[in-house]
Each structure stands twice: as structure tokens, then as C-alpha cells.
Amino acid sequence: MFASSLRWIYGSPPRLLMLGFAAIIAVGTLLLGLPAATVAGETTSVIDALFTATSAACVTGLVTLDTGTHWTLFGQLVILALIQVGGLGFMTMATLFAFFLKRRISLRERLILQEALNQTSMEGIVRLVRRVIVYALVIELTGAILLSVRFLLDMSPGRAIYYGIFHSVSFFNNAGFDIMGQYRSLTDYAGDPAVNIVSMLLIVLGGLGFIVLSDLIDWRRTRRLTLHSKVVLATTGFLIGFGALVIFVFEYTNSASMQPLGFGEKLLAAFMQSVAPRTAGVNSLDIASLRQATQFFLVLLMFVGASPGSTGGGIKTTTFAALIGAVIAMIRGKDDVVLFRYRLAQERVYKALTITLLSLTLILLATMLLSATEDHHFLKLLFEVTSAFSTVGMTMGLTLELTMFGKIVIIVLMFIGRIGPLTMGYALGRKPGRVLFRYAEGKIIIG
Template sequence: MISKGFKWVFRSPPRLLLIGFACIILAGTILLKLPAATAAEETTSWIDALFTATSATCVTGLVTLDTGTHWTTFGQIVILALIQIGGLGFMTMATLFAFFLKRKISLKERLILQEALNQSSMEGIVRLVRRVIVYALSIQLIGALLLSVRFLFDMSPGRAIYFGIFHAISFFNNAGFDIMGHYKSLTDYVGDPLVNIVTMLLIILGGLGFIVLSDLIDWKRTRRLTLHSKVVLSMTGFLIGFGALVILVFEYTNAGTMEPLSFGEKLLSAFLQSVSPRTAGVNSLDLASLRQATQFFLVLLMFIGASPGSTGGGIKTTTFATLIGAVYAMMRGKDDVVMFRYRLAQERVYKALTVTLLSLALVLVATMILSTTEDHHFLEILFEVTSAFSTVGLSMGLTLELTLVGKIIIIVMMFIGRVGPLSMGYAFGPKPGRTLYRYAEGKIIIG
């Protein structure tokens, strides 16, 4: 019976990934429940330990307890380990140990890596994993050094180095956890160019995806980029620039956010708040004081999220670009979605539509449930649910006041958002068979 259960798990890579993430969350929950993880005179309930472990493993950043004051150094290191494993993927970390042990990667492990990195082929998957590990560790190391140097002006050397390492790992993995204390995030550094620019670069590099990073590094040699990289880079640049402009316009005269700042500080905060909703969860402005138009715009940015094969969540930039391309093609009366002189397969368009509708349905259902269980404004609840599903971590304050049911719903949304709604369907759905026939074509009126 046990062997049959193991076969059921290992038969499907999506199922194995899902169960693997669940096991990591369970281990993290147990570690965070230990007395050594909690600061003196503080207690941690099982639901709060589970919430924190899920948020860290799913690289979200929503917290019911202040990371900087509630947890001891041991607890924070557990959270940091969960962030790294969750961001890079537990299969990537397992492959790293296999490299150290000089063990060959089996075919089944390659299939799981293919699913974990969202690749369409196993070709070159081990080489890509090597690059993922090297790029991630290198970028995080540089980010940690730069942040540590800046923090040296505000704290002791040991504390500055620790803060630099923690925040570099958290920001690169788009986790949004911070140990500044009292839920402040980067509000104390709203006008600091070094902290803001390094933070944005870490978030962007983590959110582009390792395939794109690999393409960019190889560009000097190949002088070409894949279609995927072109779409990701152009859409990322557009969303950051357009997002910053919209936030700057809406918040420029808001006395609770940007009005007291200099023009340079306004620009920095506008760009950071444009980059952060792409699943990073860092804020330098008080989110609760933002105008409602800005808050709703951040919901849209969070829903789009980062790019495939990255540490971020959301429906992904390529999905959004495909939908825009499909709308444009339909309005122009064209049969094909064309990007950079390449035609997209119809299957890609169907997948983009499926991911978007499934994600939207999950967000709406969770929002409706929380609107019943939580006594808060609708926009606050929608903001929280979208933040959880897109593994962003931004909050307008609702997380701290969630009921038990509310915490469970947010935990489920974070987990589904990290694994992906399609992967959840593949994990437990029936194995698709080949259809040997097609039905007669019918016609319905659309629009």
C-alpha cells in the first residue's frame, strides 16, 4: 500500500512539486514553533507558525507577526532558509547538493526540474540549473555587500552585515520579508538612493527569470535574444515605467505619502512602488495612506506579477503580453498573435487565457469569502487576497487582524499562487488522453 502511494506521488512531476512544497512548509512550521525561534516573553500559535512558514516558502512576505521583533536570530534564519528554498525551488537546491556529491541527475529528476523551472523541454535543463545557482548566489552576494555598506552608517558592523544578507536574499527572491522592526519595511529609507536602487535591481533581476538572465549574459557572445526574453524585457520595462508614472501622478499631492518629499525622493518612491507589486512586497510609502485609485492600480500590477521561471508570482508578464496580443489581433481582424515577427501557437494563447481566468476566479472567490469573515473594506480585502495569490506580500494592514478562517484562506491562496493553478490541476486532475475524434463545428454569437 505504501509503495503504491509513493508511485502515485512520483508518477506526476507537478504532484511531487506540490507535495514537496507542502513538506517544506510543514518542516518550517515545526521549527518556527520551537521556543528557540521565538523572542523572550512572546508566544507563537500553530496557525501563526504555519502562516509564516507558508509565506516564507511561497516567497510572499505577508506576516501576522513582526519578523524583526517577534523572532529570534534562529527564527529569522529559518525564515531566510525557507525563502531561499522557496525562491529557487527545492529541486534546484536538491540538485545543488547532488552537484556537491558528484551524483548524476536521473531522467525523472530532470522531468521534475523541467516542471519546476517551467520549461517546455528537458534539453539543457541541468546546465540551466547550474546557471540558476551561480546567478542567484552571485547577485545576492553583491546585493548583500552593497546593502551592508549602507547599513554600516546606521548600526554596528555585525548587525549591518546580517541585515545586508537577510534583505538581499529576501528582495532577490521577491519575498518582501524585512527585519527593520515594527512593520516599517523601507519607509525609513524612502529617500535613500543606494537602498532604493539596490532593492529595485534585486527585485527586477529576481523577477526577470533565469532564462532571461542567461540570455542577457550570453548576448555579448550570441548577439541575439530569444522571443521569450524580448517579450519579458519589453513588458517589464513598460510596466515599471508606466507604473511609476501613474503612481507619481496619483500620489504627487497626497499629504499622507509623497507631498512632503523632494522631487528626487518622489521619483525613487514611485519607481520602488512600481517595481515592488511585481511580487516583491517592499514599500517605502504607507500603503494605507495611498489614494484608492493608486491602491487599485497596485492590485492590477500585483495580479500581472513577475515573469516565468523567476522567483515571483502572478499570472506572469508573458501571459499578460499574450492576452494583449490576442486582443490586438482580434481587433485588427488577424488570425495570428504576432510578437517581434514571430507567430504564437494557438496553444499558447489558450494557456494564457486559462491561467488568467483560473487566477481571476480564485482571487474573486477568496475575496468573496473574506468579505464575509473579515470586517474590512472591500478594496482592503481584494488587495490582501491578490497580494497573497501573486506572492507579493504588500498589505494595507489586514493581515494583522485576520480571523482564523481568514488566515487559512490566505495560506491556501499563497500556496496555490506559488505552485500555480495549472500545476494544481495537473497534479490532481486525470491524466489527459489523446482524443481520436473532433466534434462538428458549431457557431454562437460573441459580443
């Protein structure tokens, strides 16, 4: 029985990946449940400890307890460790220890790394992991130094350094956790160029994906970018620019959000709120005070999310680009989806469509469930569900008011969102056998 269970776990990289994240969350829940983790010196309820551990490991940022005031230094460090392991992936961290121990990476471990980093082949996977670790540490350290220097103007040196490290790790991993206190996030720094620009750079660099970062660093030598990097950079740039424009226009005259700010501060806030939904969850404006049109637009940005192989969630920028390419090809009467003069394989388009439909189905189903159990406005529920599934962490204030059932639904969504609905399907489903025949082609009328 035990041997068959081990075969069931180790026989599938997606399954091992799913159970690995579950184990990390379980350990985090136990640690956060200790009295030493809370300022009051009391045990945190299992559901709140589980919610926080899941949110941290799945780099989401939704919280039922204020990170800055409820948790002690020990509790905050547990959260920070979960963010780092969850953001880079537990297999990446395990590989780091293997490097230190000078142990060879086995074929099975390479297969799991391939699945964890969303790669199409194992070629160069260990070299990529080395780069992932180096890039992450260098970027996080740089961000920590820059934020610490700015925070020195507002607090003691020790506190400023700690705040710089915590928020740099959180923002780069697109987690959205903050320790500003009272659920304020960066609202106190809405017009501060240093904090906003550094935070946006950390979020964008974490959301681009390590493959793109590697390509950009190698560009000076190779003078070329892969198709993947071109699509990610173009889509990311478009979404940030268009998103900032929409938010700026919708919120310019809103007295509860942007109106009191100067023109430059308005631009800064618009860009920050365009970057954060993909998928960091940081906010410099009060989300609940935004106009409904802006809130719904943020839902769309959250749904798209970051890029493959990154610390972010959502359906991913490449999925979005493939779908747009397919629509354009269909309208033009073309058979091939072409991006940057390259034809996409039909299997890639099918995968993009499958991920989008699965994600949309889960979001709609969860929203419908919460509509039956939570007495709140539909948009508020849709916003919370999309934020959880896309591992964003933005909220309109609903997290604190969720029932026990609502918290469980959000926990499940955060977990599925971090693993990916397709990976979850591969993990829980049977391994497909060899196809021995094909059915005759049939025709139906579409549209």
C-alpha cells in the same frame, strides 16, 4: 496501498512539486513553533507558525508577527532558509546537493526540474540549473555587500552585515520579508538612493527569470535574444515605467505619502512602488495611506506579477503580453498573435487565457469569502487576496486583523499562487487519455 501511493506521487512531476513545497512548509512550521525561535521564549501558535512558514516558502512576505521583533536569530534564519529554498525551488536546491555529491541527475528528476523551472523541454535543463545557482549566489552576494556598506552608516558592523545579507536574499527572491521592526519595511529609507536602487535591482533581477538572465549574459557572445527574453524585457520595462508614472501622478499631492518628499525622492518612491508589486512586497511608502486609485492600480500590477522561471508570482508578464497580443489581433481582424515578428502558437494563447481566468476566479472567490467573514472594506480585502495569490506580500494592514478562517484562506492562496493554478490542476487531476475522436464544429454568437 503504500506502493500505489508512491506511484501516485512519483507518477506526476506537478504532483511531486506540490508535495515537495508542502513538506518544506511543514518542516518550517515545526521549527518556527519551537520556543527557541521566539524572543519571548514561548511557542508560537500553529496557525501563525504555518502562516509565516507558508509566506516564506512561497516567497510572499505577508506576516501576522513582526519578523524583526518576534523571532530570534534562529527564527529569522529559518525564515531566510525557507525564502532561499522557496525562491529557487526545492528541486534546484536538491540538484545542488547532487552536484556536490557528484551524483547523476535521473530522467525523472529532469522532468521535475523542467516543471519547476517552467521549461518547454528538458534540453539543457541541468546546465540551466547550474546557472540558476551561480547567478542567484553572485547577485545575492553583491546585493548583500552593497546594502551592508550602506547600513554601516546606521548600525554596528555585525548588524549591518546581517541586515545586508537578510534583505538581499529576501529582495532577490521577491519575498518582501524585512527585519527593520514594527512592520516598517523600507519606509525609513523612502528618500535614500542607495537602498532604493540596490533593492529595485535585486527585485527586478529576481523577477526577470533565470532564462532571461542567461540570455542577457550570453548576449555579448551571441548578439541575439530569444523571443521569450524580448517579451519579458519589453513588458517589464513598460510596466515599471508606466506604473511609476501613474503612482507619481496620483500620489504627488497626497500629504500622507509623497507630498513631504522632494522631487527626486518622489521619483525614487514612485519607481520603488512600481517595481515592488511585481512581486517583492517591499514598500517605501505606507500602503494604507495611498489614495484608493493608487491602491487599485497596485492590485493590477500585483495581478500581472513577475516573469516565468523567476522567483516571483502573478499570472506572469508573458501571459499578459500574449493576452494583449490576442486582443490586438482580434481588433485588427488577424488570425495570428504576433510578437516581435513571431507568431505565437494557438496553444500558448489558450494557456495564457486559462491561467488568467483561473487566477481571476480564485481571487474573486477568495475575496467573496473574506467579505463574508472579515469586517473590512472591499478594496482592502481585494488587495490582501491579490497580494497573497500573486506572492507579493504588500498589505494595507489587514493581515494583522484576520480571523482564523481568513488566515487559512490566505495560506491556501499563497500556496496555490507559488505552485501555479494550472500546475495545481495538473497535480490533482487525472492524466488525460488519448483522444479518439473530435466533435463536430458548432457556432455561437460572441459579443
